[in-house]
Amino acid sequence: MSTAPKIPAQHPFLNGEVILNFSAGVAETLQTMAGVASTFDKGFVEKNWKSKNDISVFLDLKSDPYTGQIRFHFDKMVLAALFEKMIGQKIDPNSREILDCMGEISNMCYGYAKAKLNEKGFALKMTIPHPCATKDLPEVYSRHPHIIIPFKVFDQLCHIQIIIF
Amino acid sequence: MFKPTTKFLIVDDFGTMRKIVKKALTDLGYANAVEAVDGAEAYKFIVEHAQQGAPFEFIISDWNMPNMLGIDLLKKCRGEEPFKTLPFMLVTAESEQAQILEAVKAGVTDYVVKPFSPAMLKAKLESAYKKISSSSGKAA
Numbered sequence: 001m002s003t004a005p006k007i008p009a010q011h012p013f014l015n016g017e018v019i020l021n022f023s024a025g026v027a028e029t030l031q032t033m034a035g036v037a038s039t040f041d042k043g044f045v046e047k048n049w050k051s052k053n054d055i056s057v058f059l060d061l062k063s064d065p066y067t068g069q070i071r072f073h074f075d076k077m078v079l080a081a082l083f084e085k086m087i088g089q090k091i092d093p094n095s096r097e098i099l100d101c102m103g104e105i106s107n108m109c110y111g112y113a114k115a116k117l118n119e120k121g122f123a124l125k126m127t128i129p130h131p132c133a134t135k136d137l138p139e140v141y142s143r144h145p146h147i148i149i150p151f152k153v154f155d156q157l158c159h160i161q162i163i164i165f
Numbered sequence: 166m167f168k169p170t171t172k173f174l175i176v177d178d179f180g181t182m183r184k185i186v187k188k189a190l191t192d193l194g195y196a197n198a199v200e201a202v203d204g205a206e207a208y209k210f211i212v213e214h215a216q217q218g219a220p221f222e223f224i225i226s227d228w229n230m231p232n233m234l235g236i237d238l239l240k241k242c243r244g245e246e247p248f249k250t251l252p253f254m255l256v257t258a259e260s261e262q263a264q265i266l267e268a269v270k271a272g273v274t275d276y277v278v279k280p281f282s283p284a285m286l287k288a289k290l291e292s293a294y295k296k297i298s299s300s301s302g303k304a305a
Contacts, residue, residue: 028280029279029280032280032281032282033185033280033281033282083181086181086185087181087184087185087188088188089184097180097181100179100180100181101181103179103181104179104181104182105181107179107229107258107279108258108279108280110258111257111258111259111260111278112258112279112280114258114259114261115258115259115260115261115278118261119261126229126259128229128231
């Protein structure tokens, strides 16, 4: 008998379109706003996965009656480099502006994916990004494993994390 | 296009996006831009600057913000005589038909969907200028 983590296959947030469109949201946002390419690796599922990146942001996923959360994880040096590409100014990687930058990037990634997914009938609602240091992320209480999509920006590993409740 | 002295108000709760828009405007030759952090602050600025005799000539506002949404700021402006025709562009991550329709019904001049490049913002400003010029019968 398999001991692989079990996830409920009927949950709409586990649809391949969700993974594809959030990945496309990241790629499109970074390319359009900063002229930076991102390369995606194969996703995986893991229970209680923890990001090793410095900075994270979480956004609630709501599509009645389903709920979940999407998280984006970047290192602060990657965010500082993206900020410089977008605005042409250097930024202190330890400043609060890094969190603002993370929030706005996630806002655009989410908006892109939401528009594409809602065209396909997902009915995702508006949400607010909550950027923070990864160590300050709220604990997640979900009995399901998380979907993790690794990708590289400036050759540094970043992650998308999809959590379902 | 608009005069280089055109006075813009950039409204967004994220400082990063305000800086992105401000940089794009500066690169296009527009140096006169004020920033507001949400719809409520923006409305206060719009009224105050008009009362001081130096009104804003173009609003560029995010849609999804705390305190007052960009669409509500637009509706509030359209409901008051001095701001009924104030050029107003919504910058939004929402590109769904229903939301675009709501903005058009509320009297938005134009909208730009995030993510956008400086070239896209420039094209939207040009399109807004043409709309304003044709509706008023004169250049802005």
